Amino acid sequence: MTRPGWGYRRGMPLTRSLDAATVVITGASSGIGTATAYALARQRAAVVLAARSEAALVRVAERCRELGGRALVVPTDVTDAASVERLADRAAAEFGRIDAWINNAAVSAVGLFDEIPVAEFRRVLEVNLLGAVHGIRAALPHLDAAGGGVVVNNASVLAEVAMPYQSAYNATKHGLRGLADTVRQELRVTGRAAISICTVLPASIDTPFFRHVANHSGREVTPPPPVYPPEMVATTIVRLLRRPRREVYAGGAARLIGLQWRLAPALAERTLGWYAHKTQFGPGVRPETVGNVFRADADGRRDGGWHGRRRQLIRMTAAFGLAAAGTAVGTMAARTRRARTDRS
Numbered sequence: 001m002t003r004p005g006w007g008y009r010r011g012m013p014l015t016r017s018l019d020a021a022t023v024v025i026t027g028a029s030s031g032i033g034t035a036t037a038y039a040l041a042r043q044r045a046a047v048v049l050a051a052r053s054e055a056a057l058v059r060v061a062e063r064c065r066e067l068g069g070r071a072l073v074v075p076t077d078v079t080d081a082a083s084v085e086r087l088a089d090r091a092a093a094e095f096g097r098i099d100a101w102i103n104n105a106a107v108s109a110v111g112l113f114d115e116i117p118v119a120e121f122r123r124v125l126e127v128n129l130l131g132a133v134h135g136i137r138a139a140l141p142h143l144d145a146a147g148g149g150v151v152v153n154n155a156s157v158l159a160e161v162a163m164p165y166q167s168a169y170n171a172t173k174h175g176l177r178g179l180a181d182t183v184r185q186e187l188r189v190t191g192r193a194a195i196s197i198c199t200v201l202p203a204s205i206d207t208p209f210f211r212h213v214a215n216h217s218g219r220e221v222t223p224p225p226p227v228y229p230p231e232m233v234a235t236t237i238v239r240l241l242r243r244p245r246r247e248v249y250a251g252g253a254a255r256l257i258g259l260q261w262r263l264a265p266a267l268a269e270r271t272l273g274w275y276a277h278k279t280q281f282g283p284g285v286r287p288e289t290v291g292n293v294f295r296a297d298a299d300g301r302r303d304g305g306w307h308g309r310r311r312q313l314i315r316m317t318a319a320f321g322l323a324a325a326g327t328a329v330g331t332m333a334a335r336t337r338r339a340r341t342d343r344s
Contacts, residue, residue: 011184011196011244014099015148018241019044022095024087026078026135027105029056029298031207032154035230036102038302039238041069048091048098050076051105052296059300070095078105078131079123081138088138097146100241101139103132103176104154107293108169108209110280111216120214121168123293128172129179136183140195148194150241153180154233157201157254161261162269163224163276165217177247184246196244201258202233203251206306208298214291220282224275226253227306 014021023040027033029051037047041064049057049064054075061071072094076087091098107127109120132153143149158166159173177199184197204223207230215221228251236250249255260268292298 011150011198011246012148012194013196013242013244014150015146015194016099018238021099021241022046022048022091022097023100023102023241024048024050024091024098024135024139025102025104026050026076026087026131027154028060029053029296030301031209031304032202032205032230032233032302033102033104034060034300035234035302036104036237037064037069037071038067039231039234041065041067041071043238044068044070046070046072046095048072048074048087048094050074050078050087051298052077053298053300056296056298056300063300078134079126081134084131084134084138088142092142098139098142098149099146100150100152101135101143102152102154102237103135105131106154106169106172106209107213107291108166109214109216109291109293110165110221111214112165113167115216116168116214117216120290120293124168125172127293128169129175132176132179136179136197143195144192148196150196150198150244151180151183152198152200152237152240153177154200154202154237155180157203157249157251157257159199159201160258161272163280164273165276165280181246197246198240198244199247200233200236200240201247201249201254202236203228203249203254203257205230205233205251206303208301208304210306211304212292212297214293215286215289217281218285218288220284220286222280222282223304223306224279226251228253230302 023045025033025037028037028049037060040047047064049061051057057073061073064071074087074090076083109116109124153176155176156173158170159177162170180197180199187195204227206227210221210223213221233250
């Protein structure tokens with residue numbers, strides 16, 4: 001049985017080296033998008049930076065050029081299909097072609113499902129899921145014209161598992177995973193397998209994301225530890241451009257949580273629900289806010305200041321590992337008992 005990053009068939013890589021490639025990145029104004037832009041700039045790629053915050057994009061572009069890359073800023077609202085089409089056209093006009101497209105833009109609304117305003121829930125769906133739909137649709141003709149290429153969808157381990165207080169975000173990431181699987185199938189059966197569709201499933205990442213969510217919990221929102229640096233996801237994405245896989249985890253905790261969820265989903269659901277309930281909120285009281293769901297507020301920062309939670313990495317990863325091992329043993333024992341009962 002194969003799983004993300006564990007022996008899945010490789011897709012077709014870029015048709016040219018990174019130093020000659022053009023890569024479009026949505027959500028490039030902070031966090032993982034910014035870190036990925038810098039990682040590609042170090043490879044001397046041409047990066048096309050898209051997000052709502054033009055000032056932040058300009059700062060990121062300047063740094064990309066300092067690192068040796070080429071950069072184009074295209075302010076874009078991914079919920080607007082026409083805006084995303086213009087992004088693709090600008091990228092191709094500036095650099096001659098598009099070799100890869102990274103769907104990274106995302107927002108979230110945190111709170112109980114029945115307390116998140118419908119308008120915010122809808123907006124999360126539009127940004128996270130429809131934004132990727134618009135991105136893939138805009139990218140495909142250009143990747144076809146280039147003779148192939150790679151689409152990377154930055155999902156989350158929450159595309160495979162679930163976490164309380166994140167109903168809208170969970171729904172969009174599960175949807176994004178299904179969308180990627182379907183488009184990959186269609187490309188293969190219609191003879192366009194030179195275009196690879198990849199999905200990344202990161203664990204908790206140290207970005208400004210958690211400070212910018214719409215918050216209806218009444219408390220400070222924090223990333224459940226262990227928390228990994230955004231550069232780890234950026235490295236994973238760059239690796240996918242060179243050696244595409246249908247799915248890969250980013251962060252050992254994501255892999256272990258996914259393993260637990262597959263081995264014993266009911267138990268893992270209860271355990272992760274309890275864990276997220278205990279670790280997703282800080283001690284501080286916070287007033288309700290719509291965060292960046294409707295308005296841009298990025299500033300070009302990669303990290304979110306959650307470095308203290310990185311210190312828990314080894315301890316928490318070990319705990320997840322022990323839980324996964326226990327789950328595996330329990331599952332195998334249950335299957336053995338069931339088999340004995342069936343035989344008798």
